[in-house]
Amino acid sequence: MKKFKILSALLPFILLSGTVPVRAEDDTVILRVCNWEEYVDEGGWDEEETIELESGDIYGADPLYEEFEAWYYENYGQKVKVEYSCFGTNEELYNMLTLGDVYDLVVPSEYMFMKLLEEDMLVPYSADFFDEEKKDNYYIRNVSPFIRDTFENNEIDGHHWNEYAAGYMWGVTGILYNSDSVSKEDASTWKILDNPDYFRQITVKDNVRDTYFAALGAIKSDKLLSEGFRNDPAYRDKLAEEMNDVSPETIEKSLDYLQRVRDNVYSFETDSGKADMVTGKVLANYQWSGDAVYAMDQAEEEDDVCLSFAVPDECTNLWFDAMVMLKKGISEDPRKQAAAEAYVNFMSRPDNAVRNMYYIGYTSSISGGPDGDQVFEYMDYVYGAEEDEEDVVDYDVSYFFGERDGEPASITAPAEQVDRQLFAQYPTEEVMNRSSLMFYFDAKANADINRMWVGVRCYNIKNVPVLCWVIIALVIIAGVFLAIRKKKNER
DSSP states (O other): HHHHHHHHHHHHHHHHHHHHHHHHGGGOOEEEEEEEETOOOOOOOGGGGHHHHHHEEOOOOOOOHHHHHHHHHHHOOEEEEEEEESSSSSHHHHHHHHOOOEEEEEEEEEHHHHHHTTTTOOEOOOGGGGGTSSEEEEEEEEEEEEHHHHHHHHHEEEHHHHHEEEEEEEEEEEEEEETTOOOOHTTSSSSGGOGGGTTOEEEEEEEHHHHHHHHHHHHHHHHSSSHHHOOOTTHHHHHHHHHTTHHHHHHHHHHHHHHHHHSSSSSSETTTTHHHHEEEEEEEEEHHHHHHHHHHHHHHHHHOOOOEEEOOSSSSEEEEEEEEEEHHHTTHHHHHHHHHHHHHHHTTTTTHHHHHHHHHHEEEBBBOTTTOOOOHHHHHHOOOTTTOSSSHHEEEEEEHHHHHHHHHHHEEEEEGGGGGGGHHSSOOOOHHHHHEEEOOOOOHHHHHHHHHHHHHHSGGGGSOHHHHHHHHHHHHHHHHHHHHHHHHHOO
C-alpha cells in the first residue's frame, strides 16, 4: 500500500518527464503472415548463386520476410516483427481461419480469396496503396499490365479484385510430358487423361477443382475447338461460362469421364507428380506451370532427361495467388494495415520478385516499371540464347511486359524453349487468349461437385463384372425366398 501511494504521488512527474518505463516490444507491430509452404525466398544463397544482371547483382542473404523488418524500420521508423506461418492447401488455410487462427495477411488462390471476400472477411487496400507517385508503392508501380487488367476487370459481389487482392504469383495448367515417349499432339489435349495408349503412365491432381476443370475441357472438347465457338465475338465470356459449368448434366458427364480417367491413370497426386516424371515412373503429368518448370529443371540436371510442357488446345486454367488482408487480424488498426501494405510492396520490388521466382520457380505478377527492368533481365538471363546459337526464335512477351524502348518486349531464345521452361513460365499470348478463370462456386454447386468427387475417388461400380451382379442377384433372391419360407413355417 505504501509503495502504491509513493508511485501515485510520483506519477504526474514521471508522465511529464516522459520517462515512463515501456518495454521495447510494446512499440513493435506484430505482422502475422501465412503463405504457402516454400513460397518465399528463404535466403542463405551460395556465392555462385548470385544473379548477375546488367542493372546489378541480386543475392539472397536472409529470408525476405526478415529483411522486410529492417527495411520497414529504416524507411518508416517503426519496428515490425513478422510472424511467418505456412499452409499446404487453400482448404487447409480456410479451416485454420474458421477454427480461430488469426492472421493479418494471407496468400490464397483466386477462388479462395473470392470466397473470403464473399464472406466479408477481407480488408480493402487503402487509397494510399494505389498512389503511383509514392516511390515505395512498388506493387502498383510495377505490376504487369496483364495482371493489373485481370484484377481490375474481375469482380465478385460488386467488388473488383484489385480493391482487396494484390497479385503474388500466377500461372496456367497443362500437361508435363516426356517428349521421347509422348507426342506433342497427344499432350495438347485434355483427352490424354483417359487415352488408353498411356495406360498407367499418367498422373492427375488429387483435388476436385483442378481435375474437374480438366474433365470439362475433355467432355466439351469438340465444342471448345469448333471454329464457330472460337470465332464468336464473345468468345472469352462464353469460354468462362463453359469452364464454370456446374449444371447437373455436366457434373454427371464429368463423373463418367473422371471414372474412366481413374481406371486409366497411374495415380491421383498432390505433390509426387514432379518426382514421378523426373524418375520416369510416369510419362505425363497434369501439372501447374511453376511445378512443371521445377520438374523440367530437375530432370535435366539429375538425369539428363528432356521433359516438355503443353497447354491443351481446348483451353487452360488461368490461376493466381494473391496477398489479401484479413479483418480479424487487422482489426481496424492503422499501424497493422500500413505494415501489411508495406509488406506487399516490399515483396513487389522488382529485385525481390526476382529472388522469389528464383527460389520457388513460379512466375511473379511483377513485370517491372519505373523501379527497374530486373524481372525482364532475369527472364533473358535464364532463357536467352547464346550469341553463337543458331536454332533460335523471337519470343514475344509484350502482353505481360508491355513495350521496351517503344518496341514489343521479346527475347531471342533457343527454339526448344517454345515447349519448355520459358513457355511454362510465360505462355504465349495465343495461349492466354484461350485461358479461363475458374470462379468460386456457391454452396450448392460445391456440394454437388464434392459428391461427384466422392464418386470418382471411391470404387467405380461400373467395373463390377456381370457375373458378380448375377451372383449378387441370386443371393438376394435366395434370401428373399428363405425369409418367405420361414414366415410360412412360423404360421
